[in-house]
Amino acid sequence: MQTLILASSSPRRKELLESLQLNFEIASSDVDESYNPENTPEEIVMDLAERKAKHVSQVHPDAFVIGSDTIVVADGQVLGKPGNSEEAVDMLKLLSGKTHAVYTGVSIIAPTKSTTFYEKTDVEFWNLSDDDIKSYVSTGEPLDKAGAYGIQGFGRLLVKKINGDYYSVVGLPLSRTIRELKELGYPLPY
Numbered sequence: 107m108q109t110l111i112l113a114s115s116s117p118r119r120k121e122l123l124e125s126l127q128l129n130f131e132i133a134s135s136d137v138d139e140s141y142n143p144e145n146t147p148e149e150i151v152m153d154l155a156e157r158k159a160k161h162v163s164q165v166h167p168d169a170f171v172i173g174s175d176t177i178v179v180a181d182g183q184v185l186g187k188p189g190n191s192e193e194a195v196d197m198l199k200l201l202s203g204k205t206h207a208v209y210t211g212v213s214i215i216a217p218t219k220s221t222t223f224y225e226k227t228d229v230e231f232w233n234l235s236d237d238d239i240k241s242y243v244s245t246g247e248p249l250d251k252a253g254a255y256g257i258q259g260f261g262r263l264l265v266k267k268i269n270g271d272y273y274s275v276v277g278l279p280l281s282r283t284i285r286e287l288k289e290l291g292y293p294l295p296y
């Protein structure tokens with residue numbers, strides 16, 4: 107039996123993988139999430155995803171380990187998780203009425219090989235009034251999410267259009283991840 111480990115403390119990533127009825131374990135990977143600001147968004151998310159997967163793989167070398175990272179890029183600015191409500195308001199003001207890109211990097215380390223890839227999804231927001239932003243931030247939803255919103259929650263009300271993988275915005279591009287797992291030799295029930 108091959109062990110599958112999700113190297114993440116994100117409840118969303120756990121729920122997404124659970125939706126596929128796979129047996130897996132969770133190992134949180136407390137890695138340094140700083141990055142070189144000169145790197146491209148795809149380099150940033152792939153590098154962080156790899157760091158998270160490697161951290162856990164070192165302790166579990168016989169397992170298949172999945173690490174993932176999500177950032178939002180708007181007007182050339184990289185947005186991670188807001189530190190507080192004020193930062194969340196600023197991020198949402200920046201996203202209002204525009205299209206931004208959500209990048210999710212995924213790294214899968216298998217016992218003898220590994221792969222790293224990213225997905226980019228474009229998300230267009232409605233024009234948001236200050237009141238819209240204030241009431242959304244007061245739900246508390248933005249604080250632990252890149253770009254200060256969750257498309258899977260009340261944040262869906264901010265979204266006018268998306269182009270790309272919805273699940274990648276939530277934190278894990280599911281179908282691509284499963285295809286890559288299969289490619290690496292993980293025994294899937296489907």
Ligand SMILES: Cc1cn([C@H]2C[C@H](O)[C@@H](COP(=O)(O)OP(=O)(O)OP(=O)(O)O)O2)c(=O)[nH]c1=O
Pocket residue numbers: 113114115116118119134135158174175176177178187208250251252253255256257258261275276277
């Ligand atoms: C844009 C967006 C992000 N997010 C979340 C996904 C990620 O959990 C989070 C971005 O932070 P990450 O640093 O990618 O992940 P994390 O710190 O939550 O978990 P870990 O590093 O342990 O894997 O933002 C949503 O849940 N919905 C959204 O619509």
